[in-house]
Amino acid sequence: MSGRRVPIRHSLVTRLLVTSVLIAVAAIAATAWLATRTATRAISQEQGRSLAENRSVYDMLVGYAAAHPDWSGVRPLIEERAAELDRRITLMTEDRAVIADTHSGPSLHTARPAAVVDPLNLDLGLTGGTDRIDRRAVGPFRVSAAESAKLRELAEKQLSCIRSGADGEIKEQPDGRFEIIVTTPDPNNLASRCSSDLAFESPRTGSEPKALRSLSRLAGRCLNLDEKTQRLEVLPDFTAYPVALPPKGRDERVVPQDALGARVDAAGAARINSCVEKSRRTLLQPYVAPAVLLFITAPDTGADQTTFTLSGANTIRIVTVTGAVLVATIIVTVLVGRRLVRPLQTLTDAVDRQRPAPVSAPDEIGRLARALNDSTQRRDRAEAQRRAMVNDVAHELRTPLTNIRSWLEAAQDDLTPTDNQLLELLHEEAVLLQHIIDDLSDLAAADAGTLRIHPEPTYVRDVLTQVVDSHRGTAHAAGVDLTMQVHDDPVLSADAVRLRQIVGNLVSNGIRYTPSGGSVTVTAHNNIITVRDTGVGIAAENLSKIFDRFWRADESRNRATGGSGLGLAIAQQLVTAHGGTLTVQSTPGQGSLFTIQLG
Secondary structure, three states: OOOOOOOHHHOHHHHHHHHHHHHHHHHHHHHHHHHHHHHHHHHHHHHHHHHHHHHHHHHHHHHHHHHOOOOOOOHHHHHHHHHHHOOEEEEEOOOOOEEEEOOOOOOOOOOOOOEEEOOOOOOHHHHOOOOOOOOOOOHHHOOOHHHHHHHHHHHHHHHHHHOOOOOEEEEEOOOOOEEEEEOOOOOOOHHHHHHHHOOOOOOOOOOOHHHHHHHHHHHHHHOOOOOOOEEEEEOOOOOEEEEEOOOOOOOOOOOOHHHHHHHOOHHHHHHHHHHHHHHHHHHHHHHOOOOEEEEEEOOOOOOOOOOOOOOHHHHHHHHHHHHHHHHHHHHHHHHHHHHHHHHHHHHHHHHHOOOOOOOOOOOHHHHHHHHHHHHHHHHHHHHHHHHHHHHHHHHHHHHHHHHHHHHHHHHHOOOOOOOHHHHHHHHHHHHHHHHHHHHHHHHHHHHHOOOOOOOEEEEHHHHHHHHHHHHHHHHHHHOOEEEEEEOOOOEEEEOHHHHHHHHHHHHHHHHHOOOOOOEEEEEEEOOEEEEEEOOOOOOHHHHHHOOOOOOOOOOOOOHHHHOOOOHHHHHHHHHHHOOOEEEEEEEOOOEEEEEEEOO
């Protein structure tokens, strides 16, 4: 066996090689992935920075366009921002005519613009909002300075009211109105209450009605409303709803804003909002600058975004390094594998020749060698115990079989009469032989793991009473006083039959080793059962052997006087099967105490 070579597919070197290659490939792939992710993250960060710059420039130009009717004064603004960002900012008309350019450089006539600057049609991808018209484009909807001052006074009153239980600040809107921003928690909803008390709900000022009426007419035409029976009511925040006109000569009844949902469905509301937005563009168009193309590029190259390319030389370099790493990994794995396999081969030879394995080093292989040596020693001890057990079993079976054979041969030779006394002797020997076989069967089941118990709630008093009653005759014949003491009436989860067998073996052992005039006492309290005798006791050096099979304290005793030596071994196996423990305490000349603890 030792001369046979291991197939390559089963070789440890092959497995180590495959494992190392897989690890190397995984490491290289992980490194490449990490490098790619790092580069991608860096590029993303650069692109994010560029996008943030583009947004800032876009927002600045949209704000300028919303407040100016043309681009004539934009150059100083973009030159200052271009210097801050170290970028080239170019504005062109939609037909690519240059309006303003901060640097000279490559032509941008075919380049892709960063955005279209139009305050009436915002780029939602850059603004992140939902309103297509910039709020700073107010045009005819801006309130006058006097009206703005009045609104400021109302806002300050409202803020003073709010500060009775919260805090806030006043923010001026592009149209000259003011908004209250609550900056602390407002559990009492003071903002809404103070606004209601002061009637501050975007009141219509003197300069707005004309613009709002114009917006209402334009939006009404977009909606095809019958101007004789309906008109569109547009509020200063540009929300709108249709109003039914009363018959001629009666006061107009304005429909409250919160009734809009009941009068107009979702599709109708969307159409109203679309028409209002379209009409706002028409009114605001003369007040804002026209749409232009925005280019934000590098001053020298004219590039508009960060790019990342992998050249041919870099590709070859990556492949070369990867191949070198793989070759180095294979060489190192083969050398290390040979070094690891050598002591394993030595261990294999030692096992094949059934000799102690050399312990070469305090590593895993050394531990394996020690484990093999220990296993060999345990095997030798087990073999010795097996031989001793076979001898003991043969000895125990030989005695009753020899007796049976002797009496039968004597009966055949007419040396003894075949009467009831002979049958009684034969029956007694057969019972002893059956007892030995039953004990061996229990131990074999325990060793094989097939010893089964059936635990159920069991009254301990009943079990002990049965054991004591069944052994009372034997105890009386031996001159031993057998008593029982049970505290309360404990109930344990146990197999009643096996529990009787356990206690019975201990009681039988106590009676056998207790001289005439002594006593055996069985007690129970909670989950503990004890059997105490006043017998000969057990020497301290023999306590560790008390549960060994076929062991007797007095080697001169035979089956009739000292039992087979299996009773205590069986009792311990049964207690272990119950999940309990069986211990012994003994003093020579004073007796022994066996303690069973279950649960």
